Amino acid sequence: MSHTPSDAELLERRARLLGPAYRLFYERPLHLVRGEGVWLYDAGGRRYLDAYNNVACVGHAHPRIAQAIARQAGVLNTHTRYLHAGVLDYAERLLATMPCGLEHAMFTCTGSEANDLALRIARIHTQAQGVIITDHAYHGVTAALAEASPSLGAYVKLGHAVRKVPAPRARGLNAQQAGAAFVEGVRAAIADLQAGGLGVAALLVDTIFSSDGIYTHPAGFLDQAVAAVQAAGGVYIADEVQPGFGRTGEAFWGCLRHGAAPDIVTLGKPMGNGHPVAGLAVRPEVLAAFARECRYFNTFGGNPVSMAAAAAVLDVLQEEKLQANALATGAYLRERLAALQQRHPCIAQVRGAGLFIGLELAAPGEQAASATQFAATLVNRLRDEEGILLSATGPRADTLKIRPPLVFAPEHADFLTEGIDRALAALGQ
Numbered sequence: 001m002s003h004t005p006s007d008a009e010l011l012e013r014r015a016r017l018l019g020p021a022y023r024l025f026y027e028r029p030l031h032l033v034r035g036e037g038v039w040l041y042d043a044g045g046r047r048y049l050d051a052y053n054n055v056a057c058v059g060h061a062h063p064r065i066a067q068a069i070a071r072q073a074g075v076l077n078t079h080t081r082y083l084h085a086g087v088l089d090y091a092e093r094l095l096a097t098m099p100c101g102l103e104h105a106m107f108t109c110t111g112s113e114a115n116d117l118a119l120r121i122a123r124i125h126t127q128a129q130g131v132i133i134t135d136h137a138y139h140g141v142t143a144a145l146a147e148a149s150p151s152l153g154a155y156v157k158l159g160h161a162v163r164k165v166p167a168p169r170a171r172g173l174n175a176q177q178a179g180a181a182f183v184e185g186v187r188a189a190i191a192d193l194q195a196g197g198l199g200v201a202a203l204l205v206d207t208i209f210s211s212d213g214i215y216t217h218p219a220g221f222l223d224q225a226v227a228a229v230q231a232a233g234g235v236y237i238a239d240e241v242q243p244g245f246g247r248t249g250e251a252f253w254g255c256l257r258h259g260a261a262p263d264i265v266t267l268g269k270p271m272g273n274g275h276p277v278a279g280l281a282v283r284p285e286v287l288a289a290f291a292r293e294c295r296y297f298n299t300f301g302g303n304p305v306s307m308a309a310a311a312a313v314l315d316v317l318q319e320e321k322l323q324a325n326a327l328a329t330g331a332y333l334r335e336r337l338a339a340l341q342q343r344h345p346c347i348a349q350v351r352g353a354g355l356f357i358g359l360e361l362a363a364p365g366e367q368a369a370s371a372t373q374f375a376a377t378l379v380n381r382l383r384d385e386e387g388i389l390l391s392a393t394g395p396r397a398d399t400l401k402i403r404p405p406l407v408f409a410p411e412h413a414d415f416l417t418e419g420i421d422r423a424l425a426a427l428g429q
Contacts, residue, residue, distance in 0.1 A: 004043070007031050025391065027380045035060025038405050038412050040389065048387045051404045051416050054356075057245055057270030058316040059407040065273045068312035069305055077305045080107070081297065086307040093314055095281060097252050099261050102281040107302030111241040111268020112140030114278045118264045119144055119202065121282060121290045122235045128199025129161040132189045132229065136167065136395045138211040139204060139239055148204065151211040151395075161198045163189035167212035168221050171349075175220035183224035190232045200234035202264075207254035208243035213394030214351060214358030214401065216248070219257040226260035235286055236260065241268035241278075242356070246317055246406065249327025249354030257353065273313050277306035322406040326354035333357060333402070333413040340421055346374065346429040355408055358393065359400040359420075371398040378423055385426070386419035 005013075010031060014022070024030075030048070034041040037059040040048045050060070058065065072086070080087055091105040108114045123129060131148055133139065138151040146152055147159030158164065165185030170178030186203065193200050203225060209215040226236045243254025244267055251257050253265065263286045268278040279301070290296075300306065317323065334350055337359055341347040348362040361378070363370040375392040379400070382388040393401040404412070 007043075025389075026383050028384065030383065030389075038408055046387065048383070048389050049404075049412060049415055049419075050389050051402050051408070051412075052389050052391050053405060054242065054247065054403045055269045056274050056405050057247070058273050058313055058320070058322060059405045060274075062273060062316060064316050065275070065309055065312045068308040069275060072305045072308035075304075077303055079297075079299050080302040084304055084307075086304045086311070087302045090307045090311050090314075093311065094279075098265060098281045099253070099256060101261060101283050102265060103284050104282050104287050105279055106282065106287075106296060107277065107279040107306070108298055109276045109278060109300050109306075110140075111239075111266065111278045112142050112145050113298070113301070114241075114266040114268055114280045115140045115145050115204070115237070115239060116142045117296075118237045118266050118280050118282075119148075119204070120294070121264065121287060122202040122237060124290045124293060125286045125288075126199065126201045126233055126235065128193075128201040128233060130189075130193030130196075130198040130200045130202075130234070131159070131162050132186060132193075132200070132203045132234075133162060133164055134167040134205060134209060134212050135164040136212045137164075137204075137206065139206070161193070161201075163192055165189050167209050168215050169213070170215065170218060170221055173218070175218040175223075178218055178221035179224040182221055183228050186225040186228050190228060190234075194232070200229060200232040202235050202237050203229040204237045204239060206239040206242050207258065208248065208353070208356055210242040210356070210401070210403075211393055213360070213399045214356065216257075216351060216353040216356070219250070220259050222255075222258040223260045226262075230263075235263035237264045237266060238262035239266050241266065241270075242403075243353075245270045245313070246323030246326055247354050247356050247403075249323060249330050252323060254353075271313065272306060272309040273316075275306060275309035276300075277310050317406070320407070323354075325409070326406050329408055329410055329413060330354040330357065332410050333408075333416070336413055336417040337420075340417060340424075343421070344424045344429055346424065352402070355402075355404055355406060357402040359402060360394070361398050361400065372396045374398075374427075374429075375400065378420075378427065381423045381427065382419060386423055388416060388419045 031043045138149045168182040238255035265281045337350045349360040
């Protein structure tokens with residue numbers, strides 16, 4: 001009879017085999033063994049509502065995706081240095097969803113690789129080095145991207161050609177006012193990069209500003225910053241790893257909410273519903289210099305199995321009308337959360353678009369550090385007592401990040417809000 005390892009045994013083996021650099025969620029780590037739709041199940045059979053995981057964007061263990069992967073894996077898996085219709089069929093479908101002018105697709109395995117490739121393309125196209133990001137951004141884990149991801153922590157040093165600007169925290173402003181406030185920091189970064197002889201290669205932003213605390217409104221606040229960067233010779237890279245594939249409900253890509261046309265769009269986690277596939281879409285004129293001067297080859301990027309998984313995700317998104325569901329269920333969830341705000345003074349603000357919502361917390365009358373601790377306490381209580389999985393984001397980690405699979409329905413929104421209500425009451429808030 002096989003032995004089922006305890007959590008303590010797994011933790012000991014993990015520390016011994018994987019080393020100390022890895023991190024786990026929650027004060028009491030979660031041992032998951034199965035997923036289905038919006039639910040995850042631990043080794044003891046307990047069910048948890050996943051209100052956090054955008055990787056499985058069409059739901060955990062979706063049979064359509066699993067079948068597509070198995071079917072293609074049973075026939076052929078190779079790479080893009082051989083002809084194969086799968087990568088072309090997918091590229092054609094993907095590009096048809098993109099903003100006008102993005103006519104080429106390139107494929108990687110991870111969002112980090114996609115952003116890294118986008119920076120290489122931008123720097124060769126512009127013959128400049130400077131990159132502008134927001135002040136608590138996250139864009140990836142390669143060397144170049146870690147140096148442009150201040151949210152990884154103080155131990156990660158900003159690259160010499162990277163400049164941070166304040167995120168567009170546009171409370172009470174219209175799009176023009178919010179854009180003017182954001183572009184002020186961008187123009188200062190442009191001037192600094194030019195004065196240092198680095199030039200401007202790119203403005204790289206996650207168009208929902210997830211790590212900065214989730215800032216979605218008013219739509220259109222990026223236009224002035226994008227225009228300033230492009231006037232300085234740089235390109236606009238829209239990092240759609242977080243808001244892409246219909247999550248905002250209002251548009252298939254987060255950048256489309258803001259109107260400004262990106263030169264490169266990068267994709268990641270949700271693209272294969274957990275299968276490691278990612279990529280980018282790019283304007284031909286931006287890719288031209290890179291194509292002349294470099295070879296691009298990624299052994300697993302664009303392989304037939306990955307393309308089958310990605311194509312199945314597009315099928316499910318369309319056939320199950322998940323963008324429309326994100327719009328409707330997201331609006332309903334924000335209404336429920338706004339009602340909670342009336343009863344719980346610790347909820348400072350509800351913001352978001354579609355099924356990407358930030359619930360900013362405050363500890364009344366205390367310092368910001370206590371809001372950070374309060375958010376952590378609430379996240380752990382929701383996991384332990386309510387069976388709800390969330391995390392916190394923002395510079396002070398004081399904003400609950402609500403980012404569930406797109407199959408999230410009104411009954412799941414009720415489960416979530418009622419659980420938050422009980423947890424806040426139990427914590428005296």
